[in-house]
Amino acid sequence: MGNVVDLVAQRLQADACSxxxxxxxxxxxxxxxxxxxxPGAVGQVRVAFGEGLVGVAAQSAEPIxxxxxxxHPAFRHFPESGExxxxxxxAAPIVLRNISxxxxxxxxxxxxxxxxxxxxxxxxxxxxxxxxxxxAQLLALVTSTADERAQVLDELxxxxxxxxxxxxxxxxxxxxxxxxxxxxxxxxxxIYRLEDPLDLEQLVYRPSDDPERERSDLLEALAExxxxxxxxxxxxxxxxxxxxxxxxxxxxxxxxxxxxxxxxEQAVAETPNALSALRKVLAAYRKTFESIEDPYFRxxxxxxxxxxxxxxxxxxxxxxxxxxxxxxAIVVTDSILPNHFATLEVDKIGAIVAEHGGxxxxxxxxxxxxxxxxxxGAAGILTQARPGEDAIVDGASGRVYLAPDEGLRGEYAxxxxxxxxxxxxxxxxxxxxxxxxxGRHIVLTANAGLWHDLPLVDRHGAxxxxxxxxxxxxxxxxxxxxxxxxxxxxxxVAEYLAPRPVTIRTLDLGGDKSVPIPGFAREENPxxxxxxxxxxxxxxxxxxxxxxxxxxxxxxxxxxxxLPMICTLPELRRARELVEESKVELEKRGEAFDxxxxxxxxxxxxxxxxxxxxxxxxxDFFSVGTNDLTQYTLAVDRGNERVDHLxxxxxxxxxxxxxxxxxxxxxxxxxxxxxxxxxxxxxxxPILVGLGVTELSAAPSxxxxxxxxxxxxxxxxxxxxxxRALEKGTALEVKRVAAExxxxxGLLQHPDVGRWLRSIIDxxx
Ligand code: PEP
Ligand code: MG
Numbered sequence: 033m034g035n036v037v038d039l040v041a042q043r044l045q046a047d048a049c050s051x052x053x054x055x056x057x058x059x060x061x062x063x064x065x066x067x068x069x070x071p072g073a074v075g076q077v078r079v080a081f082g083e084g085l086v087g088v089a090a091q092s093a094e095p096i097x098x099x100x101x102x103x104h105p106a107f108r109h110f111p112e113s114g115e116x117x118x119x120x121x122x123a124a125p126i127v128l129r130n131i132s133x134x135x136x137x138x139x140x141x142x143x144x145x146x147x148x149x150x151x152x153x154x155x156x157x158x159x160x161x162x163x164x165x166x167x168a169q170l171l172a173l174v175t176s177t178a179d180e181r182a183q184v185l186d187e188l189x190x191x192x193x194x195x196x197x198x199x200x201x202x203x204x205x206x207x208x209x210x211x212x213x214x215x216x217x218x219x220x221x222x223i224y225r226l227e228d229p230l231d232l233e234q235l236v237y238r239p240s241d242d243p244e245r246e247r248s249d250l251l252e253a254l255a256e257x258x259x260x261x262x263x264x265x266x267x268x269x270x271x272x273x274x275x276x277x278x279x280x281x282x283x284x285x286x287x288x289x290x291x292x293x294x295x296x297e298q299a300v301a302e303t304p305n306a307l308s309a310l311r312k313v314l315a316a317y318r319k320t321f322e323s324i325e326d327p328y329f330r331x332x333x334x335x336x337x338x339x340x341x342x343x344x345x346x347x348x349x350x351x352x353x354x355x356x357x358x359x360x361a362i363v364v365t366d367s368i369l370p371n372h373f374a375t376l377e378v379d380k381i382g383a384i385v386a387e388h389g390g391x392x393x394x395x396x397x398x399x400x401x402x403x404x405x406x407x408x409g410a411a412g413i414l415t416q417a418r419p420g421e422d423a424i425v426d427g428a429s430g431r432v433y434l435a436p437d438e439g440l441r442g443e444y445a446x447x448x449x450x451x452x453x454x455x456x457x458x459x460x461x462x463x464x465x466x467x468x469x470x471g472r473h474i475v476l477t478a479n480a481g482l483w484h485d486l487p488l489v490d491r492h493g494a495x496x497x498x499x500x501x502x503x504x505x506x507x508x509x510x511x512x513x514x515x516x517x518x519x520x521x522x523x524x525v526a527e528y529l530a531p532r533p534v535t536i537r538t539l540d541l542g543g544d545k546s547v548p549i550p551g552f553a554r555e556e557n558p559x560x561x562x563x564x565x566x567x568x569x570x571x572x573x574x575x576x577x578x579x580x581x582x583x584x585x586x587x588x589x590x591x592x593x594x595l596p597m598i599c600t601l602p603e604l605r606r607a608r609e610l611v612e613e614s615k616v617e618l619e620k621r622g623e624a625f626d627x628x629x630x631x632x633x634x635x636x637x638x639x640x641x642x643x644x645x646x647x648x649x650x651x652d653f654f655s656v657g658t659n660d661l662t663q664y665t666l667a668v669d670r671g672n673e674r675v676d677h678l679x680x681x682x683x684x685x686x687x688x689x690x691x692x693x694x695x696x697x698x699x700x701x702x703x704x705x706x707x708x709x710x711x712x713x714x715x716x717x718p719i720l721v722g723l724g725v726t727e728l729s730a731a732p733s734x735x736x737x738x739x740x741x742x743x744x745x746x747x748x749x750x751x752x753x754x755x756r757a758l759e760k761g762t763a764l765e766v767k768r769v770a771a772e773x774x775x776x777x778g779l780l781q782h783p784d785v786g787r788w789l790r791s792i793i794d795x796x797x
Contacts, residue, residue, distance in 0.1 A: 036136075037067040040157050044150060046138035048118060051126075051161075052079070052086055053134040061090055061135060063113070068139065070114035077110050081132075084108030089123040090132040095155050097122040097146030101139075119143040122151060124158040136161065205437045209417075211410030212676055213430035214391040215400040216733075216788075218448040219383035220424050220441060221360035223417045223434075226372070237348060243304030250296065250306035253346035258287045260342070267377075283339040292317075292336075306347055314340040357381065362425055364417045367671075368395035368408065370507050370545055378402055378484070383425035385432050387414045390679060392659045392709050393671035394544050398504070400709075400731040401485055407432055409673030428791065454784040458736035462493025466739045468721070472747040475727040476735050477533070479707060483521065486528050488732035493739070496532035498729025499594070499655065499707040500525060502578070503545050511549050512539075512574040518581035526589030533590040535632070535655065535707075535729075536582050538575070538607075540564045540596040544671050549574075559669060564597035569606055579614040586626035594655055598633040598640055604650055636660035636708075641689035644696030654697050655729075658708025662686050680763040681710040687719065687758055687766065694724045705729055714779075714789055715770040717741050722754025737785045744777045767796055 041049035048068020052061040055078075063069070063077040082091040088106045089096050098104050101121040109115075118139035126134040136158050239246055265280035286292055295316070299309035314337060321333025357363070360382035365372070367389040383405040389395065391408060399406040405427030416434055417423065424433040424444045433440055466476045477498030478489045489497060505513040505521060525534055541547055542563030549571065555561040568575040582593050595607050611631055618625050635641050636657030648654065662681045663670040670679060680686075690706070697704035705727030710716045712734030720728065721742065730738060753773050757766045771793045780786050780793070 036157075036161055037065050040136065040154070041067045041138060043157075044122075044138050044153065045140075046122075047141045048115070048139040050137050050139075051134060052077075052090075052137070053126075054090065054132060061086060064134075066113075070112065073110070073113040077113050079108065079110075084110075085121055086123050086135045086137055089125050089135050089137070093125045093127055093132050095122070095124040095151050095158075097151050099143050099145045115139065117141050120146070122146045122154055124151070124154040126158045126161060205435045206440050207416060207434040209385075209410050209413050209432045209434065211385065211407040211413070211430045211432065212391050212673060213426075213428055214396045214408045215404060215406035216428045216451075217383070217403065217405030218424070218426050218428075218444050218451060219360065219362060219405050220422065220436070220444055220448070221362045221382035222358055223419050223421055223423050224357055224361040224363050225414075225417065225419045226363055226365035237305070237307035239305040239307070243300075246304045246306040246309070247297075247300045249347065250300050250310060250343075253306070253310075253343045254287060254293070254296065256346045257339070257342040258284060260346075261287065282335050283342070286336050286339040287343070307344065310340060310344055310347065362417075362423045364413055366414065368393070368399060368406065370394045370398055370504060373398045373402065373482075373504065378404070383407075383427060385410050385413050385417070385423075385425055387411065388673055390669070390671050390673055390676045392662075392679070394503070397479075397659075397709065397731075398481065400733070401479060401481060401488075403488065403731075403733050409676060411673075428788070450787075454787075455733070455736070457784045458740065459491055459493065461739075462491075462736060464739070464743070466495075466742045468742055468745045468747045468750075470747050472721075473726070474721060474742050475705070476739055476742070477535075477705070477727065477729040478732040478735055479729050480525075480732070483524060485732060486525065489529070492732045492735045494732060494735045496529055496590070497525070497534040498705050498727060500534055500536045502537060502539055503541055506539060506541060506547050506549075507545060511547055512571070512577070515577040515581055518578060519584050522581055522585035522591075523588045526585045526591050528589075530589035533592060535592040535594050536585065537594040537596055537634070538565070538578055538582070539568055542567055559663065565595055565603055565607060566597070569603065572610070576610060576614055576617075579611055580618060583611075583614055583618055583625040583629065584623060586629045587624035591626065592630045592632060592653065594632050594634060595651075596634045596657070597636055597660070598647065599637050600639070601643070601646055601650065604633060604647060608650070632702075634660075634707075635689075635693045637664045638689055641693045644693045645699065648696045648700035648702055651702070653702050654693055654704040656690055656693055656704065656706045656708065656725075658686065658690070658706060658710040661689060661708065662710075665689060681708065681713070682716055682719065682757075682763040682766045682770075684758060684760050684762070684766060687723070687754075690720070690725070691723050691754075691758060698724065703727065712738060714738065714741050714774065714785070715767050715792065718745055718750050718770050718773045719754050719757050719766065721745065721747065722750030722752070722757070724751075737788065740782060740785050741774070741779060744779050744782070745773070746777070749773065749776075764796065771796060 037049040037051055048066065050066035050069055051064050053064045054061055060078055060080050063074055066074055079087040081087050085096060085098065085101060085104060085106055099120050101107055101119065118141055120140045120143050121137060123135050123137035125132045126136060136154065138154065261280050261284045265284065295313045296310065299312045300306060303309045303312060317336045318333060357377045357380040359380055361380055363381050363384045365384065366387050368384050368386045372395065381404050384399055386408045387410055389408040396406055396408055405425050407425055407427060407430050410432055413432065421435055424436045424440065426444065466474045475495055477496045478492065478494035479499040480486065480489060480497045481501035481504050505518060522536055542561065543559045546558065582591065585591055593611065595604065598604050608631060615625065615627065630652035632653035632655055633647060633651045634655050634657045635644065637660065640647060641661065658681045659670055662679060665686050666678060666683060668675045668679045694704055704725065706720055706725050707729040711728035712730030714737065717728065717738055728738065753769050757769050760766050774780060774789055780790050
């Protein structure tokens with residue numbers, strides 16, 4: 033902090049700069065560093081919050097700039113600090129998660145009025161040093177025994193602030209943060225911030241005097257990291273399937289790599305300080321990898337750093353941030369990404385709250401499919417959520433309550449129970465057919481993307497898997513997965529579901545599912561860029577490998593092959609050629625596959641819907657992806673919460689394109705399903721069925737409530753409703769048509785779905 037006060041004093045041309053830090057009671061501040069005040073005052077001058085100008089800045093959490101400080105009513109004189117010579121004072125609070133953890137103040141001998149730009153600059157300095165201050169307080173703990181240190185640091189990592197707080201200073205109870213409801217369900221649990229506030233790089237390590245001890249400590253930290261990784265990989269692999277385990281293999285490989293181990297040994301022999309030696313090795317690796325141009329290989333450098341940080345965490349006695357969640361944790365993050373599901377202990381997550389992102393981002397889709405309540409676009413959650421403190425998340429309303437009191441907890445615990453009972457009732461009715469009152473059968477299938485999803489498909493009574501997304505395997509691998517690994521997964525899935533169908537979609541990477549594959553570069557506009565089938569067609573080797581894996585799986589069950597994001601006929605033709613060539617290849621090798629495997633396409637860009645007649649003649653089925661179709665029709669980024677209010681699959685423009693696709697499919701006599709999130713929306717279901725859609729594929733948990741909706745409806749009425757909907761000008765008007773139908777058909781009184789439907793309809797206003 034000595035450096036900081038020197039720098040700030042110089043930058044602001046002040047005669048003194050001082051840092052005061054909040055004491056453990058959070059009621060007082062003590063002078064901790066100064067350039068300009070009497071050095072003897074450091075550690076001695078202490079002010080209460082609200083006392084003196086520094087105390088006022090801390091209490092109000094606002095900066096102040098005062099030309100004639102002594103004339104200010106709050107001025108307090110500290111003779112021991114030697115500040116008599118100063119006339120003006122400017123102070124800015126150092127705030128971390130809405131709590132003043134200190135104050136930085138500058139003083140000048142000559143009276144000076146501070147400009148707003150200077151106040152802003154001091155505030156920026158305060159913001160920048162907030163994490164350093166926190167770490168400085170952490171460092172004060174690096175005393176006593178290693179065990180104590182480990183325990184305290186671990187607590188800190190989960191408490192958010194280094195000091196315990198008096199009850200009187202606790203923030204308000206039941207603080208509400210609102211976001212976008214993205215996955216239903218209620219959770220009550222401790223907050224876990226995905227972006228760990230502990231910065232390992234900043235922690236100080238006290239080496240022992242014994243070089244041999246440093247060596248053995250470092251090697252033990254390395255061994256412990258390997259053991260940890262093996263354990264986590266096995267557990268994750270068992271619970272979620274091999275695709276999830278794969279991500280840990282990379283890290284294990286690095287820590288077992290003889291070159292890496294040798295570098296570590298050599299470094300600690302030259303520098304008998306375990307931490308410095310490890311940092312040296314990591315820095316050398318980083319330098320080498322940073323000089324590589326190809327982003328794919330450059331990213332491999334991140335793996336090494338990540339694995340190294342794990343070793344560092346062991347050495348410092350803190351837990352590495354990932355995969356160690358407490359049961360029912362409320363994960364708070366900047367945005368939820370698909371690869372989080374490949375690295376976190378998914379079954380321990382109670383709920384997720386993301387500061388950014390929309391309800392149909394891929395991260396949100398995976399959360400829904402895993403039945404994890406989710407609220408996205410929760411502005412302010414990152415600054416307000418305090419790790420370790422409890423929160424309530426209501427994924428249906430998008431409400432999050434921080435520091436809930438007993439009353440609110442009780443209320444939500446009851447809501448949680450009610451929800452569980454409804455789900456159980458609905459699941460118990462799973463064997464009833466999904467038929468409208470007049471006997472029209474609607475095929476209800478589930479969307480899946482993990483081995484782990486399949487029991488959910490069973491539990492919720494889906495008739496198969498209408499969309500199996502294959503991206504998670506690639507995300508876990510951070511690149512194209514191996515052919516044999518894909519084959520194993522697809523075969524297992526096909527076998528598990530047989531004779532029920534599974535539609536396996538080829539890789540739909542890019543957009544918000546970016547992975548470092550060779551040739552991949554950051555794009556200005558990834559949703560319109562090198563994405564999905566475009567990427568597959570220009571990586572023919574990888575694409576052929578995936579096609580062979582899917583074809584082989586077709587010998588083990590009822591498999592259909594689906595091509596994503598087709599925009600043009602030539603794309604479809606080229607992809608089909610590659611399918612045919614892959615068949616010939618397998619035939620030559622004498623390998624079994626279903627020669628008649630249906631090959632379909634996603635209708636998810638407007639151009640595909642507009643040329644649906646032409647496309648229908650050259651493929652075997654359509655699957656309408658309303659998530660992207662909505663995004664591209666309305667020009668609304670599906671992952672951007674700022675435009676989320678504009679994102680609506682029931683916009684009549686989107687309905688017109690669905691209608692066009694349904695008619696084209698009917699004329700060509702090919703099946704059509706809707707597999708976007710819209711298929712699980714109870715207001716969309718009557719309209720889709722009315723348009724003639726006969727298959728809906730939704731998140732597994734959406735299948736039972738949707739079945740109840742279908743069973744209450746009469747198909748003749750729905751056709752009229754759909755025609756009326758197509759003539760409307762807004763999504764709201766379309767929803768009112770659907771809401772009227774649900775009300776008319778008695779669904780709002782339904783014992784299990786009525787409450788949910790009423791809340792949706794109430795929200796329409
Ligand atoms: C869609 O776009 O609707 C779809 C099902 O595909 P994804 O959500 O994976 O982009
Ligand atoms: Mg899509």
